[in-house]
Amino acid sequence: MELNEPGAKCVMLAGCKQAGIGEMPLDWDAQTLGDLAASISRGASPRPIDDPIWFEESSRVGWVRISDITSAGRHLKQTTQWLSEKGIQHSRFIPSGSLIMSICATVGRPVETCIDTCIHDGFVVFTDPQVDQGFLFHVLKDLEPKWREKGQTGSQMNLNTALIKGTSVPVPRSPKEQASIAKALTEADALIESLEQLLTKKRQIKQGTMQQLLTGQRRLPGFSDDWLSEIVGAIAEVKTGPFGSSLHESDYVNDGTPIVTVEHLGEFGLTRQNLPMVSASDRQRLRSYELEAGDIVFSRVGSVDRNALVRYEETGWLFSGRLLRVRPNRNRVAPEFLSYQFHSERFKASVVSVAVGQTMASLNTSILRGLRVMLPCLEEQTAIASILSDMDAEIIALEARLSKARHLKQGMAQALLTGRIRLVPRSEAS
Secondary structure (H helix, E strand, C coil), rough: CCCCCCEEEEEEEEEEEEECCCCEECEEEEEEHHHHHEEEEEEEECCCCCCHHCCCCCCCCCCCHHHHHHCCEECCCCEEEEEEHHHHHCCEEEEECCEEECCCCCCEEEEECCCCCEEEEEEEEEECCCCCCCHHHHHHHHHHHHHHHHHHHHHHHEECCCHHHHHEEEECCCCCHHHHHHHHHHHHHHHHHHHHHHHHHHHHHHHHHHHHHHHCCCCCCCCCCCEEEEEEEEEEEECCCHHHHHCHHHHEEEEEEEEEHHEEEECCCCCCCCCEEEEEEHHHCHHHEEEECCCCECEECCCCEEEEEEEEEHHHCEEECCEEEECCCCCCCHHHHHHHHHCCCHHHHHHHHHHHHHCECCHHHHHHHHHEEECCHHHHHHHHHHHHHHHHHHHHHHHHHHHHHHHHHHHHHHHHHCCEEEEEEEHHCC
């Protein structure tokens, strides 16, 4: 992800001026969004909206709904509904290539249309932008989280056109600099999108591989023995956490032994955010609730299909009364393989189906012990777990890259859209 473009240099230039919205370069101006487009107009809705006369599946003019833009990214390429001629006449027509923004529910979400559409009164359109449209898109995208603080609330969050038009932003006078900023931020978005797509693909591949390997549909080379169906209680010890009377929040200390609860059950193991801790004396008192590497902890209430494998570095931690601990018999089952079985869609569905409780699903040791898993020989279990573990490592690495890319994009937007860092021709930067 680069801030540079061919023939340009990323620099911090001396000289700035103070405006009502903060410091900006001398050749930038504070302008309202109302100044940046010939008009900012709200859409219109035909009434009553549920009358089928307004809609026609064969139409080539889309009807934009809030749900259409929540997953559209920057470009809106399709809609779920299409307007008839009568519907078009009673709404606001928007030609392809327009910049629109939601002003209710999902407030402040900008998109550029790639098809002819109509918008209802939950959107505004920025007609004939007076600045580079890509630059204006990124300005609006940067404002999106801030709109939530300014939006008026009734039955749902919403913005009005006066608030939008009156919002001031820093704008470079040079169209070339506007375009350079837009290009840099668009390239950053493209990297993020490509990583998101790759991550989705890797997750889908892993899910398919789990389905095949954990059911014996696909066998690894060198293995042909039959699989056995076993209840959890025959291959592992299941223990519930300490009762509430044994441990209270008042027992927690700032530095001590971590105690795991439901919120720490992550996709790839235990997470470490906001871990409560107990003193050495409480750890000794609760030592029968210690965790070992290879244990698997289950949520006992609520999301009862959530579970996580305990790693070596978490040995000696404790588990709370909201969890169940599964300690595999290593002579019968490989903990990593059992953990993947517990994460399979089939097993999670079976957990949910047998959970008890009317207001909140719950598990107990008897229920969990009675659930069944399919087991090949130990060697095949280990081989399967190794393949899936490699896939997890790849997904974790991709998630880290994606997180870093998003963080860099956020920093880029803050720096470039305020002029704190400039994209200027090399001759001007020297």
